[in-house]
Structure formats: structure tokens, C-alpha cells
Amino acid sequence: MKFYDMNLRGQDFDKDLALVLEANRFGWDYLNLNYSHDDFDEAIQYKDDLIDELSAVDFYQTYRKMNANFEHADISMGINILNANSNEIRKIINKYRNKAKYISCLGGDLKINRSVCENHRIDVLSRPYYKRRDSGMNHVLAKEAVKNNVAIELCFRDILNNHLRYRANVISSFKEILMFHRKFKFPLIITTDSKSLYDVRSTRDIVSFFKSIGFTEKEIYNGFYYYPKQIVDFNSERDNMIINGVKVIESDDFTDTYDNLESDLEEFEPFDEESIDDLDDVDLDEDYEDYEDNEFDFGEEE
Numbered sequence: 001m002k003f004y005d006m007n008l009r010g011q012d013f014d015k016d017l018a019l020v021l022e023a024n025r026f027g028w029d030y031l032n033l034n035y036s037h038d039d040f041d042e043a044i045q046y047k048d049d050l051i052d053e054l055s056a057v058d059f060y061q062t063y064r065k066m067n068a069n070f071e072h073a074d075i076s077m078g079i080n081i082l083n084a085n086s087n088e089i090r091k092i093i094n095k096y097r098n099k100a101k102y103i104s105c106l107g108g109d110l111k112i113n114r115s116v117c118e119n120h121r122i123d124v125l126s127r128p129y130y131k132r133r134d135s136g137m138n139h140v141l142a143k144e145a146v147k148n149n150v151a152i153e154l155c156f157r158d159i160l161n162n163h164l165r166y167r168a169n170v171i172s173s174f175k176e177i178l179m180f181h182r183k184f185k186f187p188l189i190i191t192t193d194s195k196s197l198y199d200v201r202s203t204r205d206i207v208s209f210f211k212s213i214g215f216t217e218k219e220i221y222n223g224f225y226y227y228p229k230q231i232v233d234f235n236s237e238r239d240n241m242i243i244n245g246v247k248v249i250e251s252d253d254f255t256d257t258y259d260n261l262e263s264d265l266e267e268f269e270p271f272d273e274e275s276i277d278d279l280d281d282v283d284l285d286e287d288y289e290d291y292e293d294n295e296f297d298f299g300e301e302e
Contacts, residue, residue: 001221003203004030007126007155007191010039010077013046015196017053020196024054024073027204030228031073032102033082034190037092038099043077051075076232078102080126086115093121101235104153107136117144118123123231124189126153129173137177142184150226152177152185156206157199172211178215185229190223 005023010016012034020031024247036044039293054072055182060259081092089105089112096103103123107113108130116125125145128136137152145152154177158170181188211222 001225002029002229003027003224004232005192005194005230006030006032006033006078006124006189006231007104007193008033009151010035010056010201010282011195016043017050018197019194019200020050020054020058020073020075022200023192023194024057024129026200028072028073030075030076030232032078034078034102034104036082037079037096039075040079040096043278044099047075047077076101076144078104078123081105084112086111089119089122091113093119095187097121098238098262101238108132110136113137113141114144117141117150118148119150120148121152123235124151124153127155127158128152128177128191129158129170132173133169135173135176135180137180139180139184142180142186145186146184150189151231152181152191153191154223155193156201156209157195159209160199160201166182174213178219181219187227188219188223189227190220212254223273 005028007015007033008019008023016033020033023031033043042239047224054075054131057072064163077100079092079102081089081104083106084092093103103121104126105116105122105124107116107128113125113128113136116122128141130136144150154174159167162170177188180186190206192199192201207220207224210223211217215223
């Protein structure tokens with residue numbers, strides 16, 4: 001099983017490097033650094049340097065199993081929209097949708113939660129329970145999330161950094177969102193929301209926690225791998241899409257069915273002369289008269 005963390009807090013090159021190095025050591029296979037829309041353009045400029053630094057890591061500096069096929073974590077960069085109203089969200093989406101491969105929006109306010117769930121150009125509604133006493137989800141938002149293929153994000157950091165009744169409230173929100181997910185089948189992803197290397201935890205620790213609050217192995221698999229991979233694969237094809245479900249395919253991707261026409265004709269064996277002579281001997285009129293003389297018994301009608 002591979003593990004995708006679609007929400008690491010991007011800040012600057014040095015902090016981002018320390019964060020991805022630590023996450024790579026703990027076994028994460030895909031790491032997405034999220035930035036505000038103001039910092040995104042600057043972060044893209046040092047993405048290649050991050051990848052080069054990560055590729056230089058030695059296998060023995062990681063906590064992965066020694067008998068596993070080791071591959072360094074893949075890195076991508078996305079945008080996390082914070083503290084914006086519906087109009088601001090729409091403007092940011094229009095500006096960055098073709099630039100960013102991953103766009104999420106922080107929830108919490110019911111108006112924002114609904115606006116995001118109704119927008120098919122947004123990938124993820126992050127933390128709909130943020131600063132709320134309930135989960136921030138209901139059956140209306142769940143149906144809209146399914147209709148527009150908007151994933152709902154649960155962040156492990158909300159458990160890690162909260163205590164007492166605040167942590168209990170977050171766990172209750174997780175369970176309620178899981179209940180809506182089981183009923184309506186909207187995409188549900190799990191992230192760490194790590195801000196520093198001290199927030200990073202191993203994949204085994206996080207899996208154990210979500211099992212303890214009622215998640216099944218399949219739901220954890222979908223949250224860590226299946227749904228995040230769907231988002232990544234879909235957005236990698238977004239440039240070629242005319243509308244949802246229709247994309248442009250290069251002519252090189254097609255095989256001309258007429259390329260082998262001559263060879264197919266050479267393999268075709270027509271009737272030989274003897275077969276044609278046999279056909280000439282057939283008297284169709286005589287056969288038809290024999291057919292008319294036959295009587296067929298279909299039985300009596302009931």
C-alpha cells in the first residue's frame with residue numbers, strides 16, 4: 001500500500017526541505033506542499049531544487065523496510081485557500097486552476113462549505129469542522145460533494161495538537177463525516193497537515209489511530225491512496241480536457257486501421273475455380289420447389 005499526504009504546510013525552501021525529508025524517512029510515498037495563493041508562484045520556482053535534494057537521500061537514512069523496493073517520495077505543490085469569501089474563492093480559482101495541480105479550501109463556515117462543495121473546479125474541502133462544534137457537514141453538502149466530485153479532508157494534526165474536550169469534539173466530527181461518507185460515497189481523504197518536522201508521524205501510527213475510531217482498512221486505504229491518486233491523475237489530464245469527461249488525444253495515440261490494408265488483402269484467399277464451378281451447379285429454383293412441398297407440423301394451438 002502506498003501513502004499519499006496531500007497537505008503539508010509549505011513555507012520556505014529550508015523549512016519545506018526539512019519537512020519533506022522527515023516525511024520521506026517515515027515512509028510517505030507522495031507529498032503535496034500547500035501554499036497560499038500569494039506564495040504559490042514563488043514556491044514553484046524552487047520545486048526542482050527540493051526534488052534534487054530529496055533524490056540525494058540515501059536508503060539507509062529512512063525508516064522503511066529493508067526488503068521493500070525503495071523509491072523516493074514524489075513531490076507536488078498546490079494551493080490552500082484560507083479566509084476567503086465565495087467571490088474571492090472564485091477569482092483565485094479562475095487565476096490558478098490551470099497552474100496548480102491541487103486546490104483545496106479551508107472550511108468551517110457553512111457558507112464556505114457549501115460554496116466549495118458546489119464548485120467542481122475545487123479538489124478538496126479541507127476541515128469543514130474547523131472552529132465548529134459540529135462536523136460542518138450535512139446531507140445537502142454530502143450530495144453536492146458527490147455531484148461535483150469534491151473530496152472532504154480530515155487532518156490528523158487537529159487530533160495531535162488539541163486536548164481534552166477539543167480533541168473529543170474533533171473525533172466526534174470525524175465520526176460524523178465518516179457516517180455521511182458511508183451513506184453518500186463522496187471522496188474522503190486523510191492528511192497530516194504537518195507544519196513542521198515535529199508534526200510528522202509514521203504511516204503506521206496514523207493508520208492505527210483511524211482504526212481505533214472506527215475506520216475500516218478499506219476506508220483508510222481509500223483515504224490515503226485511492227482518492228488522492230484519483231485527484232492527482234485527474235488533474236494531470238486537466239490541460240487536455242475540453243469538458244468533464246472529454247479530453248483531447250494526440251493523433252500519435254491512434255493506430256491507423258488502414259496501415260495494414262495491403263497485407264490483409266494478401267492474406268485473403270478468394271474462392272478457387274472448383275468452388276465457383278460447384279456453385280454454378282446449384283439449382284436454386286429446384287431447391288425452392290422442394291422447400292414449398294415440405295409440410296411442417298408446429299402442433300395444435302392451445
